[in-house]
Amino acid sequence: MKTDYAMDEMQKKTGSILGLSDITENKLLWRQLVAELLGTFILVAIGCAACIAIVESNAPKTTSIALAFGLLVGSIVQVIGHVSGGHINPAVTAGLFVSGDIKLLKAVLYIIVQNLGAVAGAAFIRLAIPDARVENAGLGLTLPGPGVSDPQALLIEALITFLLVLVVQGVCDARRSDLKGSAPLAIGLSITACHAAVIPFTGSSMNPARSFGPALVMGDWTSHWVYWAGPIIGGVVAGFLYRFIFRISKDGESGSYDF
Template identity: 45%
Template sequence: MSRLQTTLRDLKDLNVYRATLAEFLGVMFLVIIGCASPYGERTIDHTRISLSFGMSVATIVWVINNVSGGHINPAVTLAMLVTRKITMVRCILYIGAQMAGAIIGILILKGLICNWQLAYYTREQLNITECGLALNTLGKEVSPGQGFGVEVLITFMLVMTVFATCDQSRTDLHGSGPLAIGLAVTIGHLGFIEITGASMNPARSFGPAVVLGDYTNQWVYWVGPFVGAILAGVVYEFLFAGNAGTTKVVEFFTEVDYNPENEPFDEYPKTPRVASDIPT
């Protein structure tokens, strides 16, 4: 099946829309759980936030990876498009669903916690009059350029992990792919949450920004993750993948119906593997 035929098929395939719904729900629950984690204490517990985001990602990817691939991140989706693992139709639907899921998730979170949060601040005599909703902001004395660099680096690490867990040409991977992805998110938060908030995910940053109407330095949380994700996808596919090599590079740029897995393209790209997928 040609690439064009696959793209046209995606428009008529109900499974694509089922996958789109999975991405919407996945991001919605990610932002509800992750963005709720900073609240309820006088001081912010960065370890709790890191684990909340990381374990949420691992759990959600585990649940929906057989439906949509478990992207739950526009940066991951764009990297999959650039490396020709998904069609443009699927990319547009996924990113639209992810953005909508983030906004709806933050609106739900606002309704659930804002009144309680403000009452808590008043009771504890804290000089805070707004419901922050875990808006990503740059740390003190951190320039937008530095924030951009951090987001590129930590998103690069995350997307390299995603591509490694999806690499069907490797037989050395054991254990849980979704857990590895969640740990990459956790590590990114532990290292850099005080610098940029460790977004790694434009949807996660976009939801709070829209609901609060605060787009300060928002470009950092879009351009940084997108650049990091694209670089990671290209580096992994052409240098580190189990079937990497010059032949793959040549085919990528010359074959109209290029397939990175050397399998019929009408089979949806493989999802993060679990232990039962590994040959013994």
């Protein structure tokens, strides 16, 4: 009897982590996957176009790209957030997995379609923009800046993605009663700030899919591992931190508003 009970408990825990019901019972899953694919497609397509266009303009490069990506992500999350959560980023999905907000199988599917969307977005812009301009700007490839080593770039990418995922966790926490304003705007502003700070050092990816799409289309894998390892590490650390330290344990419970 004890063995049977232990087996039942193990199966329950395994099912809870894997999230089989998300695959077998969730009739909206296909819509969520389409939303993530489309959102990442738009992010990479327009984001890469912004990186290409800025090369030939007189606008400040770092500021313009930072604003483009921040406003773009905020807009996309506003549109698809109610469908899929608006992750559009494997590092965000990884962070939400370790915090318990998404199950493993669904997270894996999200990451797959995010990368498919990123490749499609990069390929679309590669076809839509003249070859000379694409080659000159590198299709928005993310690379360590001059004098920046791969380990240094990894630390920077981990830090900025840590901030992004922490902001996502905080503004999307349904247990908080103190939240005001726009969650998509807060997420977009965090991306703008991080891009403005570190574009010269790493290109400010914060998103493995955003780096994967252009790298695959252009066939350039220089330092590409950095743009997976750094953001995933930062996202996972943020997910653990929010789950075990910052998350409100009960509805309405907050130590910051007792004065």
